[in-house]
Structures are given as C-alpha cells and as structure tokens.
Amino acid sequence: MKQKLNYDLLVIGAGAAGFYAAREAARAGLKTAIVEKNELGGTAFYWGSLPVKMIADKIKAYQKTKKMLPEFKLDLKKTDFLLQAADFKKIEAKIKKDLSQAGADLFYGEGHFNSAHEFELKEKLIKAERVILASGSQVKTNAGLELEQEPIISHKEAVSFKKLPESMLIIGMNIEGAEFASIFSFLGVKVYILDQKDSLLPGIDQDLTKVLKQELEKNGVEIMTSTTLKKAEITELKNQKVVKVEVESNLNSKQTKTTRAVQVETAQGASSTGTKTLIVDKILFTAGREANFPAGIEKMQLAFNKQGLQVNSKLQTTNPAVYALGDLNGNFGIASTAINDALIAVNELKQLDIFKNKLKAHYKKPVTHLKTAAAQTIPLNIFTLPEIGGFGLSETQLKAKNIAYRVQKYYFKDCWRSLISQKKGFVKIMLAAESEKILGVYFVGDQLSEIVSSLSLTADLELKDLLENIYIQPTRTEILREAALMEPKLGSSF
Numbered sequence: 001m002k003q004k005l006n007y008d009l010l011v012i013g014a015g016a017a018g019f020y021a022a023r024e025a026a027r028a029g030l031k032t033a034i035v036e037k038n039e040l041g042g043t044a045f046y047w048g049s050l051p052v053k054m055i056a057d058k059i060k061a062y063q064k065t066k067k068m069l070p071e072f073k074l075d076l077k078k079t080d081f082l083l084q085a086a087d088f089k090k091i092e093a094k095i096k097k098d099l100s101q102a103g104a105d106l107f108y109g110e111g112h113f114n115s116a117h118e119f120e121l122k123e124k125l126i127k128a129e130r131v132i133l134a135s136g137s138q139v140k141t142n143a144g145l146e147l148e149q150e151p152i153i154s155h156k157e158a159v160s161f162k163k164l165p166e167s168m169l170i171i172g173m174n175i176e177g178a179e180f181a182s183i184f185s186f187l188g189v190k191v192y193i194l195d196q197k198d199s200l201l202p203g204i205d206q207d208l209t210k211v212l213k214q215e216l217e218k219n220g221v222e223i224m225t226s227t228t229l230k231k232a233e234i235t236e237l238k239n240q241k242v243v244k245v246e247v248e249s250n251l252n253s254k255q256t257k258t259t260r261a262v263q264v265e266t267a268q269g270a271s272s273t274g275t276k277t278l279i280v281d282k283i284l285f286t287a288g289r290e291a292n293f294p295a296g297i298e299k300m301q302l303a304f305n306k307q308g309l310q311v312n313s314k315l316q317t318t319n320p321a322v323y324a325l326g327d328l329n330g331n332f333g334i335a336s337t338a339i340n341d342a343l344i345a346v347n348e349l350k351q352l353d354i355f356k357n358k359l360k361a362h363y364k365k366p367v368t369h370l371k372t373a374a375a376q377t378i379p380l381n382i383f384t385l386p387e388i389g390g391f392g393l394s395e396t397q398l399k400a401k402n403i404a405y406r407v408q409k410y411y412f413k414d415c416w417r418s419l420i421s422q423k424k425g426f427v428k429i430m431l432a433a434e435s436e437k438i439l440g441v442y443f444v445g446d447q448l449s450e451i452v453s454s455l456s457l458t459a460d461l462e463l464k465d466l467l468e469n470i471y472i473q474p475t476r477t478e479i480l481r482e483a484a485l486m487e488p489k490l491g492s493s494f
C-alpha cells in the first residue's frame with residue numbers, strides 16, 4: 001500500500017530553477033515537495049556553472065597575487081586548484097538547509113507521473129494541486145560516442161577530476177568550451193579545442209575574443225576552427241585508455257572550398273605521418289544539450305516545440321496546472337534566466353485563488369517588478385581567463401541589424417585601480433549614432449561579473465547616466481566613467 005501525500009506544489013528537479021521555485025513557494029506558505037534524482041544543485045550549482053567558477057576563482061587569486069607580488073612562488077604541480085569533496089558537500093548542504101528552513105519537503109529518487117496531479121515515487125503517491133517541472137538538460141554527444149564511457153566525458157566529470165589528464169580535446173568553442181579551455185590549459189593540461197564554426201565564441205565581437213585567444217594560445221591551447229570530429233576510437237597507450245581522433249578541417253572553406261584532414265601531434269608523442277591524427281587522454285563534449293523529461297510526461301497533456309516544453313509568459317505549459325522552467329523550456333539555457341523563471345512561476349502561483357489564504361502575510365503583497373527574461377536585458381558573462389561580459393547589443397549584432405552606432409573605448413591598464421594589476425582588457429560603450437542612448441556595453445578583462453551584474457540593473461541607460469554616477473574611487477568600475485568621457489568614434493572598433 002502506497003503512502004499518500006498531498007501538496008500544494010510538487011517540484012521536479014533541485015537545480016537552479018527547481019531549488020528557487022521550491023524555496024520561494026515554501027517560504028510564501030505553500031505546502032511544497034521537491035524531488036531530486038541525483039545530487040542537489042543540478043548543472044548550475046553542482047555539475048557545471050558554479051564549480052567551474054570556484055576553480056577559476058582559485059586560479060584568479062593565484063594570478064592576481066603573482067601579478068602584484070612578483071616574488072610570490074607556488075609549485076603549480078603541487079597545488080590543488082580542483083574542487084574537493086568537502087566543497088561539493090558545502091553546495092549540497094546550503095541547498096538542504098535553505099529548503100528545510102523554508103519548510104519544503106525534499107525527496108530523493110526518480111519517480112513517474114500517473115497524471116498531471118499524481119506522481120509516484122517508490123512507496124509514495126504524491127498528489128499536488130500544481131506541478132513545476134525543472135528537470136534541466138544533459139549533454140548530447142555526436143560522432144557516435146557514448147558519454148560516461150571513459151575517456152569520453154562531459155562537464156560532470158570535468159568539474160570533479162581527482163587527477164588532471166595530460167591532454168584533452170574539447171568539442172565546442174561555445175561559452176562552456178572556452179571556460180574549460182581556460183582553466184585546464186592554465187592548470188597545465190594540453191588542450192585542443194575544435195568547432196565546425198569559424199571562430200572562437202561565435203557571435204561574440206572579435207576584438208573581445210582576440211584578447212582571450214591570445215591568452216589561450218599563450219597557455220598552449222590549439223584552437224581548431226572550421227573543424228569537425230570525423231572518427232574517434234578508444235585505445236590504450238602506456239596501459240591507459242586514450243582516444244585516437246581524426247578531425248577534419250575546412251580551414252580555407254571560404255576561399256578554396258577544399259577539405260583536408262589534420263593530424264595534431266600529441267603531448268604524449270604519437271608519430272606524425274602526413275595525415276594528422278590526435279591522441280588525447282579525454283574528450284570533453286560541450287557542443288549540445290537535450291532536455292531531461294520526467295517519466296510519465298506523456299500523461300500530462302503538454303505540448304512541445306523545437307526548444308523543449310512549450311510555455312507561455314507565465315512559464316505555464318499547455319496544461320495550466322503545470323509549469324516548465326529553466327533548461328527544460330529551452331528558452332535561454334542559462335542559470336540566470338532559470339532562476340528568473342522560478343521567481344515568475346512562484347509569483348503566478350501566489351496569485352491563484354486556491355492558494356491566496358495560505359500565504360504568509362509578507363508574501364501577500366502583489367509583486368509587480370518581475371519580467372520574463374524575454375522582456376528584459378539579459379546580461380552576459382563568460383568566465384574565461386580573462387572574462388568577457390556585458391549587455392545589450394554587441395557590435396556584431398549592430399552590424400547585422402544595420403544600425404548606425406558610435407563607440408567609446410577605454411582600457412583597464414589606464415585605470416587607476418588596475419594600473420599595476422591588469423595589462424589586458426577594455427570596455428566599449430556602443431551609443432546610438434544620433435543620440436546619447438546606450439545600445440550596448442561590453443568588456444574583456446579580469447573579474448567582470450560583479451561590474452556587469454550591477455550595471456545591467458539599470459540597463460536602460462543614456463550616456464549621461466554613466467557620467468552622473470559618483471563612482472567609488474579607486475575601483476575598476478571607474479573604467480565606465482573614463483570610457484564615457486572619451487570622444488565617440490563612428491562605426492566599428494574592430
């Protein structure tokens with residue numbers, strides 16, 4: 001006989017979206033259950049985004065000390081920049097504590113839906129008035145390779161390495177691929193990165209990626225653009241599993257349309273014989289993701305679109321009792337918007353008549369400030385070394401849209417605060433050609449995320465807003481005033 005449990009809200013998945021939805025709904029007074037099949041935290045907090053930044057933070061601390069105190073020495077081979085089991089425990093402990101303090105019930109396991117209101121989890125039958133699906137996404141490989149088959153890995157294994165590999169091929173020059181290339185090359189791993197597209201971080205302005213590219217190449221990264229993975233075969237070298245890879249490069253596709261096979265000599269010394277082959281310890285896939293749909297989803301009367309589950313601006317699926325958040329709805333695929341989705345969905349739930357009497361006094365106030373991610377500026381931050389970040393329209397986008405614009409640029413090396421600590425990087429402000437309206441602001445440099453995040457709070461900016469602001473002195477954020485004081489140049493800065 002199953003144990004019957006009744007809830008106002010059932011949340012599936014304790015990643016960015018699910019955790020925020022369950023915590024905020026429970027805080028507001030809804031009887032909330034959350035179910036997680038793996039570790040708490042999902043891709044955002046446990047398996048991807050946050051761990052990468054935690055490792056990068058350690059590296060940045062080292063880099064900064066080294067720049068400021070040239071006599072500082074550390075044996076990098078003996079220093080552990082990777083995360084420890086205790087770090088992951090801390091992440092899970094915070095989620096557990098927050099959920100428990102809010103009053104949400106946490107269950108582990110992978111159950112299935114019998115209907116939109118009934119979920120079976122081992123010996124439990126959970127009934128819920130409303131359901132939030134937040135089961136995220138997972139890496140999808142190509143080239144017929146299966147993940148979790150050593151040495152083919154995803155971000156999950158990459159953030160939890162106990163021992164670093166000697167060499168690695170990263171498939172995908174997207175944000176994730178570029179971040180991993182930065183941290184692993186700094187840590188001494190021989191990194192190759194390939195993409196069928198013709199640039200590193202496609203879509204990002206080239207003057208920004210140029211600074212990153214120089215840094216990656218300085219750390220020995222081989223960047224293979226317009227290149228595809230043709231064949232990969234698991235084999236053994238010195239009693240260790242490695243992957244023999246054939247990559248095909250269409251380097252001069254635009255000029256000659258010729259294709260040629262490329263062989264890259266490995267750090268481990270494979271021989272070179274004309275046609276090039278790559279032998280690496282690990283292949284890290286970053287190049288595609290697919291949604292994780294919970295079992296029984298076909299019994300919930302939901303519609304799907306190309307990206308994932310179809311939702312309206314309230315994040316409601318085609319079944320009004322069911323919401324789909326974060327990577328599952330496929331709208332943006334980032335944690336910042338997944339969290340925003342959660343706040344919007346909970347705000348919608350709070351306004352339902354069936355829940356109004358359950359809300360705690362503080363949470364009865366109508367919330368009017370929330371906007372869907374689609375309706376607001378989404379800031380961007382790429383946590384490479386150096387970082388790239390900003391918001392609004394980039395020059396690439398402005399050119400594609402044929403919008404005339406002016407640019408004002410200023411360099412971190414000329415800012416008081418970073419005069420001796422930062423040689424590289426700049427900010428550029430893109431202004432409308434005929435007015436003072438700011439169309440976009442983009443940076444490349446060290447530790448940008450806090451600057452970008454606070455600036456995008458007021459993304460609807462005019463140049464005078466940057467000039468009127470009184471900046472804390474001395475800070476790196478003053479680069480905005482310095483750039484705002486420059487004479488604008490019409491058109492492209494690269």
Ligand SMILES: Cc1cc2nc3c(=O)[nH]c(=O)nc-3n(C[C@H](O)[C@H](O)[C@H](O)COP(=O)(O)OP(=O)(O)OC[C@H]3O[C@@H](n4cnc5c(N)ncnc54)[C@H](O)[C@@H]3O)c2cc1C
Pocket residue numbers: 012013014015016017018035036037038039040041042043044045047048049050052109110111134135136137155176292293294295325326327328333334335336337338381383
């Ligand atoms: C390496 C990497 C770096 C990234 N960096 C950034 C970044 O810097 N900034 C940013 O904004 N975004 C970043 N992202 C993207 C971000 O991590 C995701 O967009 C975000 O995690 C999506 O949140 P989510 O809640 O939808 O899914 P997730 O965080 O993946 O959570 C889904 C949860 O649901 C669980 N689950 C799945 N199926 C079931 C089931 N049937 N039953 C119970 N539980 C289930 C999963 O185990 C998981 O815990 C990064 C992604 C990667 C891979």
